[in-house]
Amino acid sequence: MSKEREIEIITRNLGVTFKDDQDKDVVALTNVNLEICKGEFIALLGPSGCGKTTLLRCMADLQKPTEGDVHIQGMTPKEVRLQQKFGFVFQQPVLFDWRTVKKNIELPMEIMGRSKGERSDRADEMLEMVGLKEFANHYPKQLSGGMQQRANIARAFGLDPDILFMDEPFSALDEFTKEKLHEDLLRIWRATNKTILFVTHNIQEGVFLSDRICVLSPHPGRLSAIVDIDIERPRSLEVKDSVHFTELVAKVRNSFEGGSIA
Amino acid sequence: MEKEIRLQKIGRRKSLRQRAKESKKWQKITTVVYPLIFGAVLVGLWQGQILHRWFHTDTFTLPLLNKIGEIMRDNMDKILENTGATVSVAVIGLVIGSLLGYLVAVLAALFPKIGMGGPAVLGAFASVPVVAIAPVLNNWTKDLSDEASIRSMISKIIVVTLICAADMGLNAYRGLTEIKPFSEDLMAIYAAPKRTTLWKLRLPNSLPYVFTALKVSVPASIMTAIVSEYFAEYITGVGRQIRENIVLAQYATAWAYIATACLIGIAAYVILMAFQSILLRRYS
Incomplete structure (x- = not known):
């Protein structure tokens, strides 16, 4: 990633402190300085309690930082959010039971007031992309967990957002489904060239998917290293068997501070 | 001998699970049949004036x-x-x-x-x-x-x-x-x-x-x-x-x-x- 690219997201001295039950300050995140380029695939990696989800939510304006600030495309996260330039894939597939898969994918477009025909065409396109074309008129409960998460991803891409936030989207899935979705995600990302921020606690997942890994350490949550992942793209699953992949995994593992990862 | 018994037990457990599954049909039948039986019994007791005898009443206060x-x-x-x-x-x-x-x-x-x-x-x-x-x-x-x-x-x-x-x-x-x-x-x-x-x-x-x-x-x-x-x-x-x-x-x-x-x-x-x-x- 040596070539000059436009910087899209900047965080400066970002920190989040909240009060616990006994009114004591708990530092969830402190002093995060980060620059993310347009079209980059960034993994936020760390053990639980390191503030990676908090960092993601601050950038997506789902949470207010208590210190420092975030700039996205020269604006505040709130301004960017109100322009509907974000997509977010949550840990669980947040599909509405009373809507068919297709109608769920159309939801963001409905909120934006797109026309019926446009919504339908775009939803069909997204269903095709994630391989759920035959399930368009099924209800979420009729789908498996992996299929639900695919519908979730289709919905996030449907609005063609500039920035896509993904918060451990595959952590509840089995290994086979996960690998399939990894490949799908990389394919979709290449085709659409989004900026993706991907939270995970799985080192292999982070290395396989991302351009750079931001390693976060806990107590207090902080950015402890940024590791460049210089594996050539497009990547296939065989990459995981290469020596270089193993070396990168080791490098990431060794960059945790505080020895919290064995 | 012991082995045989254990096998039987496993077989039994499986069939229990199967029975629970098959019983769905029966569950449907019983939800209809039980109220019907209850109704028929009640009508019988009522018309046969058995209720009247149990509650010490007559057909004037509890008409047929x-x-x-x-x-x-x-x-x-x-x-x-x-x-x-x-x-x-x-x-x-x-x-x-x-x-x-x-x-x-x-x-x-x-x-x-x-x-x-x-x-x-x-x-x-x-x-x-x-x-x-x-x-x-x-x-x-x-x-x-x-x-x-x-x-x-x-x-x-x-x-x-x-x-x-x-x-x-x-x-x-x-x-x-x-x-x-x-x-x-x-x-x-x-x-x-x-x-x-x-x-x-x-x-x-x-x-x-x-x-x-x-x-x-x-x-x-x-x-x-x-x-x-x-x-x-x-x-x-x-x-x-x-x-x-x-x-x-x-x-x-x-x-x-x-x-x-x-x-x-x-x-x-x-x-x-x-x-x-x-x-x-x-x-x-």
Whole structure:
């Protein structure tokens, strides 16, 4: 990633402190300085309690930082959010039971007031992309967990957002489904060239998917290293068997501070 | 030998699980057959005057079923008139009360700071016994109209309204606020205005809860209408007819109205279940 690219997201001295039950300050995140380029695939990696989800939510304006600030495309996260330039894939597939898969994918477009025909065409396109074309008129409960998460991803891409936030989207899935979705995600990302921020606690997942890994350490949550992942793209699953992949995994593992990862 | 026994046990356990699965068909059959058997037994005991012997009563106070049927047939016009009065009280009260309760729930969900008191007040109403408020409201509404039939109707409708509003308000509030995790974040990410979140997330989410409320309040509205008729000034209504006829010792006629009350209740429940199976199909 040596070539000059436009910087899209900047965080400066970002920190989040909240009060616990006994009114004591708990530092969830402190002093995060980060620059993310347009079209980059960034993994936020760390053990639980390191503030990676908090960092993601601050950038997506789902949470207010208590210190420092975030700039996205020269604006505040709130301004960017109100322009509907974000997509977010949550840990669980947040599909509405009373809507068919297709109608769920159309939801963001409905909120934006797109026309019926446009919504339908775009939803069909997204269903095709994630391989759920035959399930368009099924209800979420009729789908498996992996299929639900695919519908979730289709919905996030449907609005063609500039920035896509993904918060451990595959952590509840089995290994086979996960690998399939990894490949799908990389394919979709290449085709659409989004900026993706991907939270995970799985080192292999982070290395396989991302351009750079931001390693976060806990107590207090902080950015402890940024590791460049210089594996050539497009990547296939065989990459995981290469020596270089193993070396990168080791490098990431060794960059945790505080020895919290064995 | 020991090995054989263990194998048998495993075999047995498997067949138990299978039996549980197969029993679905039987479960369906028994839900129909048991009530039918119960009904047939009851009819037999009643017509055979065995009930009368058990309860030390006679066919004057507990008339035979064919006699009740005869009276229902002979007084069809009068029964229908009274049924109309009771059903309109129940339906009007149910509709106004449910809408009112839902509105309070929406306000509480949208403006929790000032609205949360609403469901609490409804909860208080829910705990007031019908027999206590019915006579009081009957007195309050005395000056509302010169027509006894109208002021009596209003007083009965208010009682039903209060009961139904309480039930709907408490359930709907849960339906509007107990939302799948991250759903609200999802709406926030797409910068959905509050009314869009209400319309596309909260209202559809509350639909199953609305039916939970109705499953209680539909029978309750009929029951409340009948009970408040006891205290009403005007003597039309199934409940009032039960009372009048018992007072006049016309037990057979009283029983005809009791049977009518049962039929109204069953009919209302069947209609509600039909609506539910259509509207909630996609939720399950």
